[in-house]
Amino acid sequence: MVENHPVGLESESLRILEKAVNSLSSGFQSMDEFRSIPYDMKLLEDILMQAAERMKDNFPYFHPMYAGQMMKPPHPVARLAYMLSLYINPNNHALDGGRASSRMEKEAVAVIAGMFGWEVFLGHLTGGGTMANLEALWVAGQVNPGKLTVASTQAHYTHDRLSKVLGLPFKTVPADRQGKMDLTALRALLDKEPIGTVVATVGTTATGATDPLPEIMRLQEQYKFRIHADTAYGGYFTLADNLAPATREVYNRLSEVDSIVVDPHKHGQQPYGCGCILFKDPSVGQYYKHDSPYTYFSSDELHLGEISLECSRPGASAVALWATQKLMPPVKNSELAGLLAKGRRAALRLFDLLSADPRFITAFPPELDIIIWAPVAPSVSEASRKSRELFAEAQKNSLHLALADLPLKFFDPEKAGMRRDQDHMVCLRSVLMKPEHEEWVRKIWEVLDHSAKNIGL
Numbered sequence: 001m002v003e004n005h006p007v008g009l010e011s012e013s014l015r016i017l018e019k020a021v022n023s024l025s026s027g028f029q030s031m032d033e034f035r036s037i038p039y040d041m042k043l044l045e046d047i048l049m050q051a052a053e054r055m056k057d058n059f060p061y062f063h064p065m066y067a068g069q070m071m072k073p074p075h076p077v078a079r080l081a082y083m084l085s086l087y088i089n090p091n092n093h094a095l096d097g098g099r100a101s102s103r104m105e106k107e108a109v110a111v112i113a114g115m116f117g118w119e120v121f122l123g124h125l126t127g128g129g130t131m132a133n134l135e136a137l138w139v140a141g142q143v144n145p146g147k148l149t150v151a152s153t154q155a156h157y158t159h160d161r162l163s164k165v166l167g168l169p170f171k172t173v174p175a176d177r178q179g180k181m182d183l184t185a186l187r188a189l190l191d192k193e194p195i196g197t198v199v200a201t202v203g204t205t206a207t208g209a210t211d212p213l214p215e216i217m218r219l220q221e222q223y224k225f226r227i228h229a230d231t232a233y234g235g236y237f238t239l240a241d242n243l244a245p246a247t248r249e250v251y252n253r254l255s256e257v258d259s260i261v262v263d264p265h266k267h268g269q270q271p272y273g274c275g276c277i278l279f280k281d282p283s284v285g286q287y288y289k290h291d292s293p294y295t296y297f298s299s300d301e302l303h304l305g306e307i308s309l310e311c312s313r314p315g316a317s318a319v320a321l322w323a324t325q326k327l328m329p330p331v332k333n334s335e336l337a338g339l340l341a342k343g344r345r346a347a348l349r350l351f352d353l354l355s356a357d358p359r360f361i362t363a364f365p366p367e368l369d370i371i372i373w374a375p376v377a378p379s380v381s382e383a384s385r386k387s388r389e390l391f392a393e394a395q396k397n398s399l400h401l402a403l404a405d406l407p408l409k410f411f412d413p414e415k416a417g418m419r420r421d422q423d424h425m426v427c428l429r430s431v432l433m434k435p436e437h438e439e440w441v442r443k444i445w446e447v448l449d450h451s452a453k454n455i456g457l
């Protein structure tokens with residue numbers, strides 16, 4: 001961060017952008033000179049200043065004291081490469097609209113596939129995790145028509161909704177006390193109904209829990225279903241060297257699933273609008289087969305629109321991801337791997353502080369970089385109320401947390417002397433996904449402690 005610029009404006013990198021735009025321009029010098037339609041520079045400045053004013057009405061997502069939802073700024077190189085590419089504004093639907101950026105997308109996606117150990121695959125970038133999951137479920141429905149798709153109750157709500165959009169039969173499998181898919185319940189469902197696809201969430205949105213892939217795969221041997229891994233949030237943690245052994249075992253089996261969703265716009269340091277879908281078997285490309293009367297003429301090479309449900313897609317996302325991966329390759333023992341490990345250490349540290357404090361009740365230890373906890377109170381409903389109060393008080397003290405309404409079975413309320421008057425509890429949730437969080441846990445704890453005292457805890 002640059003002094004006096006909390007949001008991280010670096011004048012040095014803006015100079016690099018100017019140099020890069022000049023270089024890009026020089027590639028088109030053979031074209032006849034032309035004048036673009038003029039615009040009112042003063043009015044532009046006024047409006048941009050109005051936009052800056054409006055954008056102040058945001059939580060400080062870039063700051064380590066924002067420890068709430070899954071949010072952080074993109075890497076500076078991603079921001080710059082994205083802006084650079086906007087001078088062309090390529091469309092990665094077809095090579096007709098974005099030749100260079102489509103090739104960069106193919107390279108960038110191959111690097112992500114490599115992170116999961118896949119050399120042969122079919123995949124592309126998407127608008128985000130939801131679109132990527134839509135394609136995964138759609139292909140799964142084509143491969144196993146009429147059969148049930150199941151996901152845990154802790155899977156992202158999108159799977160239920162997308163299944164409705166796609167007209168696929170869908171059921172949830174209960175989660176166990178660790179927030180993972182309950183295997184006994186899965187087996188019972190498998191014995192009852194033909195299941196075509198099991199969605200395994202590796203890094204749930206609420207708690208970062210990983211579904212037990214090795215055991216799900218043991219059931220797969222007997223019941224023959226497809227496995228889709230939703231690692232929109234957790235995928236990049238495959239690089240971290242400090243996962244608990246059982247979690248590492250889950251990641252080690254990821255290369256065996258049929259499809260993977262991962263969001264570079266979460267842990268891949270990208271601006272929003274960058275998800276990724278990968279299929280292990282490239283022959284699923286057959287389901288995407290369509291003709292376009294308008295595109296696909298400029299080259300016999302694969303046009304990404306031929307293997308994507310979205311038509312227009314931002315080439316800028318691909319250029320930003322490509323550039324970020326050149327600077328920080330997503331490989332083991334790398335700088336990026338170190339940053340992911342830092343997030344987990346931050347979560348473990350805050351978890352230890354909270355667990356040792358009788359004012360708080362914690363759930364299971366964090367598998368990735370998300371923790372959940374609640375204030376201890378005479379009853380669960382009272383604790384839920386206190387969570388909301390502490391959330392608001394912390395915000396007043398410039399500590400930004402999140403809230404989540406979660407099954408009570410993740411906690412042990414009796415041990416904390418709490419009356420079980422409802423089966424779910426609103427608790428506090430913190431995603432410690434910024435590399436700076438590790439150094440800031442002490443400060444986060446100080447403000448949390450102070451805020452807790454202010455509300456009488």
Ligand SMILES: Cc1ncc(COP(=O)(O)O)c(C=O)c1O
Binds near residue numbers: 127133204233
């Ligand atoms: C596990 C999981 N799947 C899917 C999604 C949806 O992804 P997106 O918000 O990129 O559409 C999320 C978002 O948090 C997620 O955590």
